[in-house]
Amino acid sequence: MDETANLPQYKLFIKPVDLKELKRDIWIDEPIPAQLRIDGKRLEIDVSYRGSHIRDFAKKSYQITFYKPKKFMGSRQIHLNAEYKDPSMIRNKLSFDFFSDIGVLAPQSRHVFLTLNGKDEGVYLEIESVDENFIRRRNLPAGSILYAVDGDANFSLMSDINKETKKSLKLGYEIKCKDSKSAEYQLQELIYKINTIPPTEFEREIPKYVNVNQYLRWVAGIIFTSNYDGFVHNYALYRNGQTGLFEVIPWDYDATWGRDVNGKLMEADYVPIKGFNTLTARLLDVDTFRRQYRTLLEEIMSNQFTQEYMMPRVEKLLEMIRPFILDDPYKRDHIDKFDGELKVISDYIQERRNYLFRKLSKLE
Incomplete structure (x- = not known):
C-alpha cells in the first residue's frame, strides 16, 4: 500500500502462537494480546473477534481494547468492521452520518486499511465504541448505556425469541456502563x-421516561435507512443522568440502503412506515405523537433524505475507498459490483421516497 495515501493505515501484529489461539475457536470472546501501529505510534492492545453470524465470514471483524496506553484518541475501545456482505462497504458509515444529520446520537466512524503481520486484510470501518467515552466526548451528562444484544430488546413484556412472557425485564440487554x-x-x-401505562395516561406519562422527540427521530432514521432489525436489535440505550x-x-447498520443482512437487494417497501416494537406502536397510537412523527418524516424528506443531499455523500465515500478496494484481497475481485453500488443506493432512495409519500396518509 502507498503509505502517503489518505486512508489511515492500521498495522496489526499478533504473535503466531496467539494468532493460532484466536483462530482455534472463532466463537470465544477471550481476547489475546497484540500490537497495533497507527501513524507511527505503537500501541499495546487486546484483540478479539466481534459480531455473531459475521464471525463465520472469511474476512473477520475485530474488537480492539487499548492496553498501553489505556486510551488512544480518547477511546478505550474501538471496533474494526469488515463490512464483508456490503458490496459498497459504506452503508454503516452512511447510516451513522445520516442519523447524526437528523439529530440522533450516533457513533463516529471512518474507513481504514488494515494489515495483519504484514499481510493486507483490506478496507475496514473503524467504529467508535458506545461507552462512557462516547458520552464524555460529546460533553453529555453522565449516564448509563445498555446494549441491545438480541431480539428480547423489543420494549415488550413478551420475548421476541420464544414468544413467551419474559422471565426478567433485563433480558436482551447488556450494561456497557452505568x-x-x-x-x-x-x-x-x-x-x-411502556407496557402498563393506561392509554388515557400514556401521552402525559411516557415523556417522564423517554425523550420522545429523540426516539421518534431514531424511528425516522430506521425508516429511511430500512434497517429491518433496527426496532428490536442493533441499538443502545443511553439514560441521561441529568434528565x-x-x-x-x-x-450495526450495514444491512440498509437497499440491501439486506446477506447483501441481497431489498425491496424499498420492506420496512413499514410505522415500524414495529411495543414502544413505537404505543407512541404512534397517540394522535399528538403520530402527527409529530409525520412532521419529522416530511421535514427529513424535504432536507436530508433526498438524492440531492445524499448522493454527493455516497459518491465521495465510494471514490475515497475505491483505490483501496483494489488492494483488498476479499473485495478486489468484485470491483464491478462495487462500482454498481452508486446506482443501487440512488435507486433505493428514489423508490423509498415514493413508498413513504404513498404511506404518509396512514399517519393522519
Whole structure:
C-alpha cells in the first residue's frame, strides 16, 4: 500500500502462537494480546473477534481494547468492521452520518486499511465504541448505556425469541456502563411503564421516561435507512443522568440502503412506515405523537433524505475507498459490483421516497 495515501493505515501484529489461539475457536470472546501501529505510534492492545453470524465470514471483524496506553484518541475501545456482505462497504458509515444529520446520537466512524503481520486484510470501518467515552466526548451528562444484544430488546413484556412472557425485564440487554447502582432497575422500570401505562395516561406519562422527540427521530432514521432489525436489535440505550430520560443510539447498520443482512437487494417497501416494537406502536397510537412523527418524516424528506443531499455523500465515500478496494484481497475481485453500488443506493432512495409519500396518509 502507498503509505502517503489518505486512508489511515492500521498495522496489526499478533504473535503466531496467539494468532493460532484466536483462530482455534472463532466463537470465544477471550481476547489475546497484540500490537497495533497507527501513524507511527505503537500501541499495546487486546484483540478479539466481534459480531455473531459475521464471525463465520472469511474476512473477520475485530474488537480492539487499548492496553498501553489505556486510551488512544480518547477511546478505550474501538471496533474494526469488515463490512464483508456490503458490496459498497459504506452503508454503516452512511447510516451513522445520516442519523447524526437528523439529530440522533450516533457513533463516529471512518474507513481504514488494515494489515495483519504484514499481510493486507483490506478496507475496514473503524467504529467508535458506545461507552462512557462516547458520552464524555460529546460533553453529555453522565449516564448509563445498555446494549441491545438480541431480539428480547423489543420494549415488550413478551420475548421476541420464544414468544413467551419474559422471565426478567433485563433480558436482551447488556450494561456497557452505568452512573449509578440503579441502572438495572431503571431499565426494568422503563420496560414495565411502556407496557402498563393506561392509554388515557400514556401521552402525559411516557415523556417522564423517554425523550420522545429523540426516539421518534431514531424511528425516522430506521425508516429511511430500512434497517429491518433496527426496532428490536442493533441499538443502545443511553439514560441521561441529568434528565433521567432514555435516548436510543443506532448500531450495526450495514444491512440498509437497499440491501439486506446477506447483501441481497431489498425491496424499498420492506420496512413499514410505522415500524414495529411495543414502544413505537404505543407512541404512534397517540394522535399528538403520530402527527409529530409525520412532521419529522416530511421535514427529513424535504432536507436530508433526498438524492440531492445524499448522493454527493455516497459518491465521495465510494471514490475515497475505491483505490483501496483494489488492494483488498476479499473485495478486489468484485470491483464491478462495487462500482454498481452508486446506482443501487440512488435507486433505493428514489423508490423509498415514493413508498413513504404513498404511506404518509396512514399517519393522519
